[in-house]
Amino acid sequence: MRTSAVIPAAPARREAARPDSGRLDSARLDAARLGSARLSTGRLEALAGFYAANLTLRPRFTKGSRWARLVLAGPDHEAWLLAWLPGQGTELHDHGGVARPAAAAVAVVSGRLTEFTVTPGDFPGLHRKALAAGDVSAVDDRTVHGMRNDSGAPAVSLHVYSPGLEAMRTYLLDETGLAPSRIKRAGEDW
Numbered sequence: 249m250r251t252s253a254v255i256p257a258a259p260a261r262r263e264a265a266r267p268d269s270g271r272l273d274s275a276r277l278d279a280a281r282l283g284s285a286r287l288s289t290g291r292l293e294a295l296a297g298f299y300a301a302n303l304t305l306r307p308r309f310t311k312g313s314r315w316a317r318l319v320l321a322g323p324d325h326e327a328w329l330l331a332w333l334p335g336q337g338t339e340l341h342d343h344g345g346v347a348r349p350a351a352a353a354v355a356v357v358s359g360r361l362t363e364f365t366v367t368p369g370d371f372p373g374l375h376r377k378a379l380a381a382g383d384v385s386a387v388d389d390r391t392v393h394g395m396r397n398d399s400g401a402p403a404v405s406l407h408v409y410s411p412g413l414e415a416m417r418t419y420l421l422d423e424t425g426l427a428p429s430r431i432k433r434a435g436e437d438w
């Protein structure tokens with residue numbers, strides 16, 4: 249089992265988050281139970297902000313590839329904590345390809361990150377967005393994007409996916425267009 253719940257369960261959809269609701273929930277949920285239900289990007293943004301604000305796990309910073317840890321798995325979403333040293337980033341990717349695409353939201357816990365989103369069309373380009381601590385950004389299940397720490401300081405981010413993230417398909421973007429490259433399994437090939 250690859251799950252470990254180190255952040256509290258999110259409040260019910262209509263329940264307001266309370267300051268004292270950030271206690272560690274020791275319940276372990278099996279990622280294999282994740283279904284195909286998708287939460288809206290608005291709900292994902294709210295969850296990412298809630299989890300980021302109530303985080304109890306201290307991230308680690310590792311040279312080479314960025315550090316990533318699955319911190320919560322529920323029936324319709326899961327949350328990952330990522331730590332980025334300066335210069336660390338992802339390739340352009342989607343969240344599951346055609347088999348089980350996931351929508352996502354990322355909340356920056358600390359530091360600064362840059363998100364690159366592919367603008368679709370006959371001549372796709374990249375839209376660049378700067379994200380600072382407290383910012384939340386969402387993508388739907390068809391978006392191809394990438395993230396990188398272009399700052400000079402470490403950064404931490406909390407990512408929520410719905411349904412859970414099984415794999416990412418990476419892409420190459422050049423003057424000929426956007427082309428799929430590889431499939432990476434979540435948490436294993438990152």
Ligand SMILES: [Fe+2]
Binds near residue numbers: 342343352
């Ligand atoms: Fe992503």
